Amino acid sequence: MSEYADIIINATPPPLITLDKNLRIVTANDSFYTFFHVKSENAIGYLIYELDNKQWDIPALRELLETILPQKTSFNSYLVEHNFANIGRRIMLMNAQQIEEDEDRELIILLSMEDVTERVDELVTANEEKDKLEDDLVIANKEKDKLEDDLAIANEEKDKRADELVIANEEKEHLLQKIRRAASVFTHTQESIMITDATATITEVNDTFSRITGYDSKDVLGENSRILQSGCESPEFFREMWDTLQTQGHWRGEISNRRKNGQIFPAMLSISAVKNADGLTQHYVSLSTDISSIKAYQGQLERITHYDLLTNLPNRVLVADRITQAMVQCQRGSQSLAVAFMDLDGFKDVNDKYGHNMGDELLIAVSQQMQAALHEDDTLARIGGDEFIAVMINLEKPEDSVPVLECLLKAAANPVTVGDVIMQVSVSMGVAFYPQDGVEADPLIRRADQAMYVAKQEGKNRYHLFDTAKDNLINTQRKSINDVRTAMASDEFVLHYQPKVNMQTGDVIGVEALIRWQHSVRGLVPPLDFLPVIEGHAISLELGEWVIDRALSQIIQWRSMGINLPVSVNISAYQVQQSNFTTRLATLLALHPEVAPNCLELEILETSGLHDISQVSATMNACRELGVRFALDDFGTGYSSLTYLRRLPAHLIKIDQTFVREMLENADDSTIVEAVIGLAKAFRRDVIAEGVETIPHGLALLKLGCHLAQGYGIARPMPAIDIPKWVSNWKADDSWQI
Structure with missing residues (x-):
């Protein structure tokens, strides 16, 4: 480089160096040596990256120099932050520019450096303070918004309290209406209502209670609810009732009550316990309905369902149940029972000749004669048309049924006089035994029915005992x-x-x-x-x-x-x-x-x-x-x-x-x-x-x-x-x- 160039470089205040195309240091000004505490013999001729024990191998510096090398005359600036060995952390503004020498037109790089550490740090600090002020402003705005929201909530709460006051007044009026309705229901309901205290002492009754039981309120208030007991239920019944009330708080069931005149009537009773906030029973409320009419209707239907309307004998439904009950009794006593399925011989001829009314009279008379031939505990049933079933119980062995079977044959064959007409029929019987021929009512009846057809085929007016191999049935x-x-x-x-x-x-x-x-x-x-x-x-x-x-x-x-x-x-x-x-x-x-x-x-x-x-x-x-x-x-x-x-x-x-x-x-x-x-x-x-x-x-x-x-x-x-x-x-x- 020329002598004037050296003078200019040394006169430049910021640190400055020149590099050849291989990035070796050609010259450096005094500011460079002073600022970085580097000696000339440790700088001139060295690669810039090897300077000061490779402390200058800085990525940002490499990027700056490698960017400028291929571009000839160009200029670039980089901020380079580095922790230098001799001077510590500094931020340098580095400017690099390629220039040509006049003598041999060699390209060199002029690299000037300015220490901007304090300026950059001050700028960063200023920005941080600005950000903090902005954050404080945001917080202040949020506080303002919150205060506005709290004010709005307070206003809403005030409006809500006003609305609640209106609603409370409406609910009070509604409650009064409910109380009036409840009082009306209590007085006029068709169910008997009785209220007692926790000791079952009657405290209130309604008009229906008085109408059903005959007791006026003055007769029962202060009395124990036992005044209604009929004596039909056992002490165990009432123990279970009260146990249920104590554990579940309610009980419902059928009970027999006694009216004031002593008459006993069936009632459907529901009792509920009313408890306080501590769970202690304060009152019992009982609602009951007189079900006398339902019971009467039920009895009528049971009669229709289980008895033959012509002869008043049990029908097939009832006789099947009696057979089942008799089986249980026989099992306990190791006894047998016989089921005789009977069909009248010649009954169709009577109907055809004399008409159904005469036939009905014959059925009634024959049924009475056969009933008289049975023992007191035996059962005779009519199961339809001219078919009957006789059940003989308490047999020590099947053969004990034979005398009764013979009596039935004679009874059925006795002449019957209706008006001026003398009629006579006979009976064919099939007999099955428990437990030999079946352990259920329906199969036993069915097998007796099968045996009856055999008696018909064998000439009528006789009985035939059912007999089949059990193994065949099982197989x-x-x-x-x-x-x-x-x-x-x-x-x-x-x-x-x-x-x-x-x-x-x-x-x-x-x-x-x-x-x-x-x-x-x-x-x-x-x-x-x-x-x-x-x-x-x-x-x-x-x-x-x-x-x-x-x-x-x-x-x-x-x-x-x-x-x-x-x-x-x-x-x-x-x-x-x-x-x-x-x-x-x-x-x-x-x-x-x-x-x-x-x-x-x-x-x-x-x-x-x-x-x-x-x-x-x-x-x-x-x-x-x-x-x-x-x-x-x-x-x-x-x-x-x-x-x-x-x-x-x-x-x-x-x-x-x-x-x-x-x-x-x-x-x-x-x-x-x-x-x-x-x-x-x-x-x-x-x-x-x-x-x-x-x-x-x-x-x-x-x-x-x-x-x-x-x-x-x-x-x-x-x-x-x-x-x-x-x-x-x-x-x-x-x-x-x-």
Whole structure:
């Protein structure tokens, strides 16, 4: 470089150096040596990056120099912050520029440096203070907004308090109205109301209480509620009542009370405990209803249901129950009983010759003669037409029945005089014994019936003892169970569906699922040909669950076609009495979450097979919690019909088709149908008639107040695929629009 250049460089205040194209230091001014504490011999000729033990190998410096090298005459500036070994942390503003020397036109780089550490730090500090001021301003604005919000909330609270004051006044007025209404209800309700304190001392009664019991308020206020006790209930009954009140806070049940005149009457009683904030009972409120009329109606219906109206003898329902009870008694005493199924010989000829009225007189007389031939504890029943059943109990051995059987033959053959006409018939009897020929009433009756036909074939006016190999029966049942199991594995069972309708409105209210066996040889087999054989066996539970599962699937399929139909499914007494029935039902419902549980109705066949009514009632209530509904099927055919109706939580009762089918020709059946409809209304249950086979059947039912029906006169059971078309085409008969 020229001498003048050196002078200029040294005269420049900021540190300054020149570099050749290889970035080696060519010259440096005094400011450079002074500022960076570097000696000339440690700088000239060195690569800039190796300066001061490579302290100058700074990335920002490299970027500056490598950017300027290829560009000839150019100028760039970089801020370089570095912790130098000799002077510590500094921020340098470095300017680099390429220039040419005049002599040899060599390119050199002029690198000047200015210490801007203090200026940059001051600027950073100023910016930080500015940011802090801005943050403080934001906080101040937020505080201002919060104060404004608090003011708004305070104003809202003031308005709310004003509104609450208005509402409180309205609620006070509403409460006064409720108190007035409650007082009016207390005074005028049709239910008897009695209020006692915690010690059962009567503190208040309403007018209905006085009307029902005969006690004025002045007669009972201050008296203990025991004044109404009739003495019909045991001390244990009242202990259980009070235990329930203490633990649950309420009790409901049937009780016998005594009026002021001493008359005892049945009542439906509900007691609730009223407690204070500490949980201590302050009062008891009891509501009761006189159910004397219902009881009388119930007695009338039980008489109709369980006795033959012509002869006043027990009917088939009652005699089956007595056989069951006698079996229990025989089992305890290791005794036998005999069931004789009797059919009068020649009775049809009497009817044809003298007419039905004379035939009825003959039936009454013969029944009285046969009744006289039996022991006091024995039972004679008329089960229809000219058929009777005699039950002989307390037999040490089957042979002990022979003298009684002989007496029955003689009694039936005695001539009967009606007016001026002397008539004579005889009887053919079939006899079966417990426990030799059966351990249930229905099979025993059936076997006695079979034996009676043998007596007919052998010449009539005699008896025949049932005799069959038990092994054959067992083998037959075992084969039938295996056949059913194979049919399930082969998917041979199908469901047909019978529509249920509202005859008055014309609505289709649902369908009943009825199982069929699509047998490879026998064709479509009805349920009565295979269900009775498997009843009480585990396979019946599997088949029952299959029916429920298939019915739920069918509901979904119909819904996809725009048809929403509830489906009812028959379940046996054996199935509903399984301890895990509710759990299994919940599992089946969970497999079909698309189906609302109230679309499924379970029809319980009314039978003596329901041994533990309390347990069945608890199971039904648990299933109702799931949403499933219940119906009592074949109502009126079981001995405990009214017990079931009172204790089982079924919303629907189905009038048995045997009564409905004959109601137009048989006055007794019509009376039973009318009685069941009346009972359903009394107990606030829906009622549906089965066996509606003709338009006149439906019309008669409508006139009796029964609107729901199913039967061949409406539709036969059909495959699921046929239901949509039937639903769209069906129309109620015009004569039903009454």
